[in-house]
Amino acid sequence: MNMTIEIEDLSFRYAGSGRWALRNISLKIGEGEFAVFAGATGCGKSTLFKCLIGLIPQMYHGEYSGRVIVRGLDPSTTPISKMAQKVGMVFQNPDNQLFALTVENDVAFALENIGLERAEIERRVSKAFRIMGIEDLRHRSPFELSGGQKQRVAIASILALEPEILILDEPTSSLDGATAKKLLEELAEIRRKENITVLISEHRLDLVVREATRLIVMESGQIIADDEPREVLRQLLEDDYYMIELPKISRLAWALGLSGRRSIPLTKEEFIANLWGIGS
Amino acid sequence: MILLDSVWYRYPSGTVALQNVNLVINRGEIVALMGENGAGKTTLLKHLNGLFKPTSGRVEVDGVDTRTTTVASLSRKVGLVFQNPDNMFFCTTVFEEVSYALMQFGFSREEAEERAEEVLKTFDLLQYRNSSPFTLSGGEKKRLAISIVVAWMPSYIAIDEPTTGLDGWGKRRLIDLLLNLRDSERGIVLSSHDVEFVSEVATRVVLLLRGKVIADGPAVDILTDPRLLEEASLLTPQIPTLIQELKRKGLGDLNHKCLKLDEAVRCLSEIFSKTGSHFRGEGG
Ligand SMILES: Nc1ncnc2c1ncn2[C@@H]1O[C@H](COP(=O)(O)OP(=O)(O)OP(=O)(O)O)[C@@H](O)[C@H]1O
Ligand SMILES: Nc1ncnc2c1ncn2[C@@H]1O[C@H](COP(=O)(O)OP(=O)(O)O)[C@@H](O)[C@H]1O
Ligand SMILES: [Mg+2]
Ligand SMILES: [Mg+2]
Numbered sequence: 001m002n003m004t005i006e007i008e009d010l011s012f013r014y015a016g017s018g019r020w021a022l023r024n025i026s027l028k029i030g031e032g033e034f035a036v037f038a039g040a041t042g043c044g045k046s047t048l049f050k051c052l053i054g055l056i057p058q059m060y061h062g063e064y065s066g067r068v069i070v071r072g073l074d075p076s077t078t079p080i081s082k083m084a085q086k087v088g089m090v091f092q093n094p095d096n097q098l099f100a101l102t103v104e105n106d107v108a109f110a111l112e113n114i115g116l117e118r119a120e121i122e123r124r125v126s127k128a129f130r131i132m133g134i135e136d137l138r139h140r141s142p143f144e145l146s147g148g149q150k151q152r153v154a155i156a157s158i159l160a161l162e163p164e165i166l167i168l169d170e171p172t173s174s175l176d177g178a179t180a181k182k183l184l185e186e187l188a189e190i191r192r193k194e195n196i197t198v199l200i201s202e203h204r205l206d207l208v209v210r211e212a213t214r215l216i217v218m219e220s221g222q223i224i225a226d227d228e229p230r231e232v233l234r235q236l237l238e239d240d241y242y243m244i245e246l247p248k249i250s251r252l253a254w255a256l257g258l259s260g261r262r263s264i265p266l267t268k269e270e271f272i273a274n275l276w277g278i279g280s
Numbered sequence: 281m282i283l284l285d286s287v288w289y290r291y292p293s294g295t296v297a298l299q300n301v302n303l304v305i306n307r308g309e310i311v312a313l314m315g316e317n318g319a320g321k322t323t324l325l326k327h328l329n330g331l332f333k334p335t336s337g338r339v340e341v342d343g344v345d346t347r348t349t350t351v352a353s354l355s356r357k358v359g360l361v362f363q364n365p366d367n368m369f370f371c372t373t374v375f376e377e378v379s380y381a382l383m384q385f386g387f388s389r390e391e392a393e394e395r396a397e398e399v400l401k402t403f404d405l406l407q408y409r410n411s412s413p414f415t416l417s418g419g420e421k422k423r424l425a426i427s428i429v430v431a432w433m434p435s436y437i438a439i440d441e442p443t444t445g446l447d448g449w450g451k452r453r454l455i456d457l458l459l460n461l462r463d464s465e466r467g468i469v470l471s472s473h474d475v476e477f478v479s480e481v482a483t484r485v486v487l488l489l490r491g492k493v494i495a496d497g498p499a500v501d502i503l504t505d506p507r508l509l510e511e512a513s514l515l516t517p518q519i520p521t522l523i524q525e526l527k528r529k530g531l532g533d534l535n536h537k538c539l540k541l542d543e544a545v546r547c548l549s550e551i552f553s554k555t556g557s558h559f560r561g562e563g564g
Binding site: 017042046144146148149176177179204244245248249252 | 321322419440443444447448451473474475513514517518519522526
């Protein structure tokens with residue numbers, strides 16, 4: 001597999017902070033993977049993401065060591081504007097990402113900036129609007145939207161850029177259920193079709209594990225588990241790991257002794273199959 | 281009690297965000313406002329401490345019309361935690377953030393500092409006492425925002441999306457905290473998209489759709505009604521969905537209104553111990 005992201009022994013400490021936010025992280029992510037990052041708040045997910053686009057160490061100062069390569073570029077020295085052409089990142093707090101007078105301009109702005117033709121801009125904007133269900137907000141001011149609507153616009157802006165790597169930091173946290181589900185299905189689809197690499201941090205595993213190819217668990221700036229999602233879930237259940245919210249279906253099956261070593265159910269269908277001993 | 285009587289709200293730009301909302305919130309309740317993005321949840325919560333006044337209709341807090349008093353004095357009774365906690369912070373350290381709020385509400389410096397210490401400990405934030413609130417991670421900010429409000433012990437606590445950014449452990453702690461507040465006769469109103477969290481904690485659910493209340497009832501009734509949930513763009517919670525499916529497959533006398541994980545564990549293990557080897561798990 002072609003490696004899209006290679007991290008070697010990365011450590012980072014924010015200036016003025018006594019703790020290392022990242023400690024000796026080594027990680028390789030291949031093209032077309034759908035990697036979910038989970039872990040307690042403050043474990044370093046957002047910090048790691050900021051390293052991948054170069055915000056750390058270029059905008060946030062501190063002690064930085066190790067090596068990061070993203071699509072052949074070193075984000076610690078490559079201009080962030082150049083990184084942003086490869087890596088689209090949606091931040092945890094959408095308030096800091098919106099700026100234009102209308103929602104439409106907000107989404108189209110970056111596309112105009114990279115010199116796309118009118119028709120192509122229109123195609124991408126429409127597609128992103130459809131995925132995020134914000135057609136009716138097109139002419140509204142982004143500052144007069146609800147929290148979740150702002151989040152939807154912020155995600156649409158990044159989707160429209162059609163980057164090779166998509167990084168979404170807790171993207172579903174303020175989305176309503178139907179929109180969260182739609183987004184994750186769309187991400188899985190563009191990953192499969194276009195071989196885009198998707199990195200996503202999420203507290204609610206029930207929403208993401210089905211689409212993920214890989215589940216990476218962080219704790220205090222380190223990676224403590226990294227494998228196929230079901231395998232990681234099994235480890236977490238076995239250790240009674242409570243920092244992460246595991247799917248209730250999986251927890252229920254585990255509590256009832258219905259989940260074998262190989263088959264932690266993620267859906268009600270799988271639960272029922274386990275229950276009747278089918279397909280095991 | 282908080283009363284909303286025929287409340288309409290129109291933003292200056294023209295959007296009508298609430299349409300004829302009628303609602304009563306009592307102490308000892310945990311009410312969850314749910315509904316799609318833009319449904320009006322935040323707008324409604326901002327009415328509870330007088331931050332917004334209805335365009336028409338009336339909001340009363342313990343008999344006082346919010347139009348006849350100030351936000352400052354109402355906030356003593358109704359603490360509001362914003363959706364984006366950044367909007368609540370203005371001090372240079374986490375500790376000052378909590379103690380300052382307490383002094384605003386008439387606590388002496390010693391009392392304020394003592395309480396701040398206590399509440400930061402409860403919320404596991406003491407290690408950040410001298411940090412700037414803006415350097416905290418997302419979930420830590422949310423915890424701080426909630427702790428500020430809980431510190432002055434208002435009669436009603438309104439929290440806009442309490443679980444955003446919280447990890448599994450943070451959510452469990454929050455559930456315990458909310459249940460404790462309810463036991464001490466506080467009235468709690470929260471907005472949330474997290475059906476799994478709401479299933480574990482809410483006593484009542486109010487569904488909003490485009491500014492209107494489309495359902496209002498016991499959590500166990502609303503969260504087990506797939507048709508209503510779909511109309512409100514909510515996901516169906518995992519436990520009742522599974523239980524309904526098991527019933528459809530003919531599994532015994534299950535209570536289809538079972539909502540919480542612990543309830544499901546209890547009720548299913550009873551059934552399994554009765555039916556015995558009928559079901560075959562793969563090891564475990
Ligand atoms: N400052 C504002 N100015 C104008 N309109 C606004 C403003 N804030 C929100 N609105 C609009 O009012 C309606 C209700 O918004 P509100 O923030 O109450 O929704 P919400 O239910 O909290 O949504 P979310 O789940 O996304 O937080 C929406 O149509 C929204 O676009
Ligand atoms: N701008 C900052 N300045 C100083 N410390 C920070 C800053 N941002 C985050 N931190 C700290 O770094 C650690 C990791 O935070 P973060 O990456 O935001 O975690 P996560 O995204 O996993 O919740 C936490 O201890 C947090 O308090
Ligand atoms: Mg984060
Ligand atoms: Mg809101």
